[in-house]
Amino acid sequence: MSAIVAGTAPAAPSVTRRPRGGIFRAILHNRKAMLGAALLLLFVLLAAVPKLFVPWLKGDPQAIGDLPLQGPSSAHWLGTTGLGQDVYAELIYSTRESLVIAVIAGLGATILSVIIGVSAAYLGGAADNVLSMMTDIFLVLPTFPLIIVLATYAGKGNLTVIIIVLILTGWSYGARQMRAQALSLRNRDFLESARVRGERRSYIIVVEVLPTMISLIVANFLGAALYAVLTAAGLQFLGLGDPNSLSWGTMLYWAQNQGALVNGLPAWALSPGLAVALLGVSFALLNYAFDEISNPALRPVRRRRAKSAANS
Template sequence: MKIRIGAGILVFFALMAIFGPLLIGADPAATSDDGLQGPSAAHWLGTTQTGQDILTQIVYGARISMGVGLLSAVIATLLAVAVGLVGGYFGGAIDETFSVLTNIFLVLPSLPLIIVLAGYLPQRGVASVAVVIAVTGWAWGARVLRAQTLSVRRRDFVEAARASGERPLRIIFFEILPVLLPVIATSFLATVVGAILAEAGLSFLGLADLSTVSWGSMLYFAQNGQALLIGAWWWFLPPGLCIALIGTGLALVNFGIDEIANPRLRTIKVRKART
């Protein structure tokens, strides 16, 4: 049930990001004389201070926010898989080196580090912001995968593959990796949530590319325009709800995968005894 609800939310936003701009066809940066107009038939979600349509910005912003989240999660998950599995399987000096590197990134506060790195970016495009978020968000996933690899590497099927003469990298990526796919999936989904929130935070602070429309940049301009003080709730509430909803959808799918991978987390329904 959790996976169905979460997947439904994610499919809705994915379809909106892919096909929404094609259906609307308007320019999200286009201004008009209808400044600070509430929701109406002409503007379903109202307008900004300069007359930009909020609904158009929400649709176009989904591409940037979700794109940064997915790209960051892919990069961070690849780093986590490489560091966690390789270090956990080989052990020794390799594991010690990777563990020290992982601990350094775990100790460093992620948000201040993201702000510092983003401040030195020569270009603040989608790819640059995604790389910065990924560099600061891979460590906890690597720590979890290392612990799981330490447990799996001594199982019978791994010992059999090692005895048959398979190479270490083949054992890691063809024997151990498939067993850890549920853990990797949950790590990936959690990283997407964190990346979307990090991108929104960077845009809200003005450290991302504000020339592109994202949910975070919408919150930035709403804050600069004092939308809360003037009562323009339609300016900041839609992007905030979109971030909250997509986070909820990803969390529900994540919880559902956890219940499938770990039977102890499943909810047991107790049938009432018939009288």
């Protein structure tokens, strides 16, 4: 009040702006994020340019060879299958389909989670009740048996069907998280200002709400992609995928059917399983890293102590 009487305006509160590229700086300073990103980049390179990693291969990586069930050698680094196919070449070329399943299914499940979760929280009332009830139903369903039934009767061996099934069974957990986060934002001042300005609901959700949830959306995508990788490999191992396709799950299926371990070829059985595990680890590490980046309370105690000591 005295500032007004004296004719001087009160000092405007300082606004701390987040520097551009802050999320990338946070990733560069997070060991989990860097390791996960390095692994994921390796798999992207394998999927994009597989020939770069198998330069001696001419023609089809599934071409039948003359030396079936051979152990690892200089000519065949991981041995050969029961039809004489090079296991290493199949492993490299199988990366593309496995990564495509992870990205498309993870992206589809994340989009569905965002649409249902954020809409339920923002709209409220009957819409919230209906969408929340639908989410709860999918949460309590026995997921893997349902996936097997749907994949079997909707189109066994059809990659598109498998991806759709993974999307339909992988969105509910993320939708619950999105709804909880959106509920905490629904009555914030910046949203009230948008309503007072007369903005449409769709504009408020897309322009005002979603940008504040980017870290949660990215973490949800990584979790959904991890779920898709492991589940798709399990389905293909059970024979519910296309047995003629090139994927890690299909390699596991043929290794089991043709007795890789019985014939003394552990590399044939273990290499696709290790590839699935490493891709899953890359998604999991990035997921943990984004949780730490978005929530300082989850960061390691030693890092917080070092920062406190430096500030003091």
